[in-house]
Amino acid sequence: MEGWDTTTKSTLTQIPLLTTKAGPRDGALWTQRLKEEYKALIAYTGMNKSNDNDWFRISAANPEGTRWTGKCWYVHNLLKYEFDLQFDIPVTYPATAPEIELPELDGKTHKMYRGGKICLTVHFKPLWAKNCPRFGIAHALCLGLAPWLAAEVPILVDSGMIKHKDDAATSAQ
Amino acid sequence: MEEELKGMVEDLQVLKGSLATLEKRVQNVTSLAKTTPTRRSKVKDMSSEVIDSNPYSRLMALQRMGIVENYEQIRDFSVAIVGVGGVGSVAAEMLTRCGIGRLLLYDYDTVELANMNRLFFRPEQVGMTKTDAAVHTLSEINPDVVLESYTMNITTVKGFETFTESLQNKKFSTSKHGTGVDLVLSCVDNYEARMAVNQACNELGQTWMESGVSEDAVSGHIQLLVPGETACFACAPPLVVASGVDERTLKREGVCAASLPTTMGVVAGLLVQNTLKYLLGFGQVSPYLGYNSLKDFFPTMEMKPNPQCSNSACLNRQKEYILAKPARDASAKAKMEAEASSQTEGPLHLDNEWNISVVDDSEIEGSTSNKSDALPEGLVRELPISDNYENKMIPVETNAVTDDLDYLRKQLDALNAD
Ligand SMILES: [Zn+2]
Numbered sequence: 001m002e003g004w005d006t007t008t009k010s011t012l013t014q015i016p017l018l019t020t021k022a023g024p025r026d027g028a029l030w031t032q033r034l035k036e037e038y039k040a041l042i043a044y045t046g047m048n049k050s051n052d053n054d055w056f057r058i059s060a061a062n063p064e065g066t067r068w069t070g071k072c073w074y075v076h077n078l079l080k081y082e083f084d085l086q087f088d089i090p091v092t093y094p095a096t097a098p099e100i101e102l103p104e105l106d107g108k109t110h111k112m113y114r115g116g117k118i119c120l121t122v123h124f125k126p127l128w129a130k131n132c133p134r135f136g137i138a139h140a141l142c143l144g145l146a147p148w149l150a151a152e153v154p155i156l157v158d159s160g161m162i163k164h165k166d167d168a169a170t171s172a173q
Numbered sequence: 174m175e176e177e178l179k180g181m182v183e184d185l186q187v188l189k190g191s192l193a194t195l196e197k198r199v200q201n202v203t204s205l206a207k208t209t210p211t212r213r214s215k216v217k218d219m220s221s222e223v224i225d226s227n228p229y230s231r232l233m234a235l236q237r238m239g240i241v242e243n244y245e246q247i248r249d250f251s252v253a254i255v256g257v258g259g260v261g262s263v264a265a266e267m268l269t270r271c272g273i274g275r276l277l278l279y280d281y282d283t284v285e286l287a288n289m290n291r292l293f294f295r296p297e298q299v300g301m302t303k304t305d306a307a308v309h310t311l312s313e314i315n316p317d318v319v320l321e322s323y324t325m326n327i328t329t330v331k332g333f334e335t336f337t338e339s340l341q342n343k344k345f346s347t348s349k350h351g352t353g354v355d356l357v358l359s360c361v362d363n364y365e366a367r368m369a370v371n372q373a374c375n376e377l378g379q380t381w382m383e384s385g386v387s388e389d390a391v392s393g394h395i396q397l398l399v400p401g402e403t404a405c406f407a408c409a410p411p412l413v414v415a416s417g418v419d420e421r422t423l424k425r426e427g428v429c430a431a432s433l434p435t436t437m438g439v440v441a442g443l444l445v446q447n448t449l450k451y452l453l454g455f456g457q458v459s460p461y462l463g464y465n466s467l468k469d470f471f472p473t474m475e476m477k478p479n480p481q482c483s484n485s486a487c488l489n490r491q492k493e494y495i496l497a498k499p500a501r502d503a504s505a506k507a508k509m510e511a512e513a514s515s516q517t518e519g520p521l522h523l524d525n526e527w528n529i530s531v532v533d534d535s536e537i538e539g540s541t542s543n544k545s546d547a548l549p550e551g552l553v554r555e556l557p558i559s560d561n562y563e564n565k566m567i568p569v570e571t572n573a574v575t576d577d578l579d580y581l582r583k584q585l586d587a588l589n590a591d
Pocket residue numbers: 404405406407408409478479482483484487488
């Protein structure tokens with residue numbers, strides 16, 4: 001597993017794997033998959049909390065579980081930066097990973113595709129493809145979003161592209 | 174009550190948002206329409222008369238020269254272009270100038286100044302949806318073409334539904350495989366969207382062509398996909414043209430993707446050339462053609478479908494194709510004999526060994542014949558296939574008590590609440 005730090009790797013191994021290969025157009029099988037997604041997310045969120053590394057909230061935005069919204073945050077220089085987080089489950093899921101979006105950062109960094117989709121490392125898609133259908137939403141967040149935030153938020157803050165909400169409020173007055 | 178009100182307020186916000194977007198689109202299109210220069214009127218029949226005022230004289234000359242048997246047939250064809258970016262917009266313009274019957278355009282993006290290093294879109298179109306801007310320009314170039322635009326993302330459940338429905342709309346004509354379009358051209362820039370096009374075409378038995386430009390902008394490819402007959406996009410991990418530069422020295426830090434109007438223009442040209450050959454029945458239609466711009470190297474190959482493909486629609490099309498073999502053999506026999514002299518190499522067996530590493534520079538120049546299970550020189554697999562990833566990971570336990578969706582949803586909500 002080239003391309004990830006040891007913490008990410010060890011966290012990943014503790015997220016439960018999924019078994020049902022089904023996408024949002026697969027009816028009852030998708031419901032089965034959705035249950036597995038929840039179990040993996042519950043385990044991952046719980047694990048983060050007990051390790052004092054809570055860093056996101058995510059929940060289904062529709063009953064079908066095809067759209068997910070939430071928040072994610074990253075602490076840099078003791079300040080917490082929080083962003084809206086959203087993605088759709090693609091019709092070809094889980095063969096293709098969800099494309100994670102941080103709409104507030106759209107246009108603020110080169111490490112992003114149009115519409116605020118985060119640019120994953122060259123290692124992400126091969127690993128996802130290799131592990132289909134065992135990886136789910138929780139794995140995508142762990143392998144995709146967490147390292148992205150760790151790499152990009154400090155750059156965005158230091159270059160002045162984003163401001164801490166307290167700073168922003170002060171300067172606006 | 175409170176929840177309901179909150180929901181209604183949210184709905185209202187969403188509606189306001191889409192109303193504003195729609196108003197902006199109306200404004201953009203209206204202001205552009207006002208500046209439109211005089212348009213030529215529609216042409217009833219394609220004339221081969223060589224006069225300045227005939228837009229089709231040079232195209233009809235293809236017929237006189239014996240390249241194309243019946244050029245005017247082009248007016249009966251419908252082509253769907255998915256992705257109206259650097260490749261798709263240029264492909265659309267080429268087909269429009271060729272006098273294609275009907276074009277369906279799909280994209281969810283808007284024109285940005287950052288697109289100006291590519292062809293087709295103009296600075297005054299910044300802010301318009303790519304589909305609206307394209308329809309505006311294309312209808313000016315050739316009012317004979319029937320244009321339809323779909324501003325949406327085909328990878329979402331809803332977008333995908335609209336996409337497949339639009340491909341089946343037979344109001345213009347019915348294609349030979351029973352959909353409403355003769356060919357789908359995939360001009361998207363990501364794997365997710367390609368897989369969505371693949372899914373739709375496998376389900377509909379729709380022939381399509383895939384195109385792509387590498388993220389380093391120096392190589393590209395086109396590929397013909399006939400469900401059941403050739404490999405589908407999911408049959409094997411996607412092929413990419415090795416740029417010949419050492420991947421380890423490629424600086425990817427700081428940017429996701431580069432783009433060049435040249436590479437995109439070349440790929441669009443190759444794609445539309447293959448499209449014209451396929452539709453009008455001349456020359457040889459390439460099953461796969463790669464383009465390595467650094468070495469001006471064009472690898473080609475053929476790919477058979479994978480009987481273990483993970484896509485069930487692909488497997489169904491493969492079965493149908495095998496069942497139709499006797500009829501196909503009979504009708505093709507005479508034709509095969511006539512064309513025996515212009516045979517290409519036999520198809521390659523690609524059932525295994527996906528993990529082929531970057532071809533060594535020294536091997537590219539050689540002209541060694543392809544080993545049966547190896548890729549042609551200059552081509553590599555972009556992704557590995559799913560394997561039994563060796564990792565001591567915990568499988569999800571199945572427990573009847575906790576195996577309820579609402580229960581799980583509430584459990585996550587509870588975790589999210591504190
Ligand atoms: Zn297939």
